[in-house]
Amino acid sequence: MVVATRSLLTGLFAGVLLGFLLHLVLPLYQPALEDTHLRVSTAPETFSPTLADMLRNSLQIARGAVRGAAYKSSRVASSALLQTSSPLSSATSNLNTEAFSTSTTKMASQKPFLQAIKDRRTFYQLNNTAPISDKRIVEIVKEAIHHVPSSFNSQSARLVVLLKKDHELFWDYVLDVLKPIVPEEQLPSTQKRIAGFRAGYGTILFLEDPDDVAALQKAFPLYAHHFPDWSEHTSAMHQYCLWVALEAEGFGANLQHYNPLIDRKAAEHWKFPVEWKLRAQLVFGGKVTDDAGPKDFKEVEGKRLFVHGADS
Numbered sequence: 135m136v137v138a139t140r141s142l143l144t145g146l147f148a149g150v151l152l153g154f155l156l157h158l159v160l161p162l163y164q165p166a167l168e169d170t171h172l173r174v175s176t177a178p179e180t181f182s183p184t185l186a187d188m189l190r191n192s193l194q195i196a197r198g199a200v201r202g203a204a205y206k207s208s209r210v211a212s213s214a215l216l217q218t219s220s221p222l223s224s225a226t227s228n229l230n231t232e233a234f235s236t237s238t239t240k241m242a243s244q245k246p247f248l249q250a251i252k253d254r255r256t257f258y259q260l261n262n263t264a265p266i267s268d269k270r271i272v273e274i275v276k277e278a279i280h281h282v283p284s285s286f287n288s289q290s291a292r293l294v295v296l297l298k299k300d301h302e303l304f305w306d307y308v309l310d311v312l313k314p315i316v317p318e319e320q321l322p323s324t325q326k327r328i329a330g331f332r333a334g335y336g337t338i339l340f341l342e343d344p345d346d347v348a349a350l351q352k353a354f355p356l357y358a359h360h361f362p363d364w365s366e367h368t369s370a371m372h373q374y375c376l377w378v379a380l381e382a383e384g385f386g387a388n389l390q391h392y393n394p395l396i397d398r399k400a401a402e403h404w405k406f407p408v409e410w411k412l413r414a415q416l417v418f419g420g421k422v423t424d425d426a427g428p429k430d431f432k433e434v435e436g437k438r439l440f441v442h443g444a445d446s
């Protein structure tokens with residue numbers, strides 16, 4: 135009898151202690167998300183939500199949903215969600231632990247959003263080194279394709295990431311298709327230019343799926359003539375996001391357009407539908423120099439930018 139009572143009391147005490155500990159632990163996941171390299175804005179209240187904010191919101195919604203569901207223990211269910219079933223949680227925890235960079239430039243995790251925008255330039259002199267792991271590159275691309283917006287949320291963008299040997303092969307193919315059509319006297323300079331891209335570490339192919347565009351045209355005939363333009367805008371948003379993101383990690387990058395010449399060869403070799411429209415190629419690699427060269431700027435205020443109604 136005494137033994138039974140003692141066991142009951144021990145069990146009760148352990149249960150209360152476990153519940154209390156879980157209560158303490160759960161909120162700790164949130165700051166961890168805010169620390170990821172994806173949080174590049176220093177003005178979160180005034181800017182639109184960062185990717186990390188969106189991840190956090192998704193998790194909050196998921197946690198709320200789980201709490202509301204008829205589980206025996208909502209605590210256990212939500213902690214299980216955070217630990218195992220959410221691809222977001224595993225991705226972000228990896229990002230936390232693997233936030234490293236061998237680059238001398240500031241890492242994305244420390245860089246304010248506007249600074250990352252300013253630092254993005256066209257870098258042509260690249261080598262085949264990488265300041266971050268391939269895994270991290272892929273994580274960044276995944277986050278971008280997941281969260282960059284598209285017209286009517288069409289999600290028409292398709293990205294193909296080519297690294298190292300595959301990147302080199304892509305530029306070999308580009309030279310192959312150019313050789314028969316470039317005038318002989320221009321061939322040496324073309325070869326030099328392509329060799330410059332090939333010397334980099336990777337290339338991201340930005341494609342758009344025309345099926346998604348056609349589906350929107352069918353669903354919204356009133357806007358049908360806009361959707362091809364908006365597909366271009368959608369692709370451009372992905373291009374710019376990744377250009378800035380990769381440079382914020384210490385890569386140099388430049389944007390190229392060897393489409394549609396290379397579309398068929400690339401589709402055949404990397405086995406994606408030939409109907410997908412290649413819109414641009416983002417070449418990236420280690421920076422041979424931090425100096426992107428001079429850049430002219432047109433006057434902004436009163437010439438390119440017009441503000442009305444702002445407090446002075």
Ligand SMILES: Cc1cc2nc3c(=O)[nH]c(=O)nc-3n(C[C@H](O)[C@H](O)[C@H](O)COP(=O)(O)O)c2cc1C
Nearest residue numbers: 254255256257370388389390391392414426428429
């Ligand atoms: C829509 C777009 C298309 C571009 N196409 C090419 C291109 O085909 N080849 C190239 O070398 N650079 C291309 N660029 C790079 C621009 O020439 C470059 O961004 C511009 O001169 C400003 O220099 P910055 O990137 O150093 O700020 C393109 C840029 C944009 C935004």
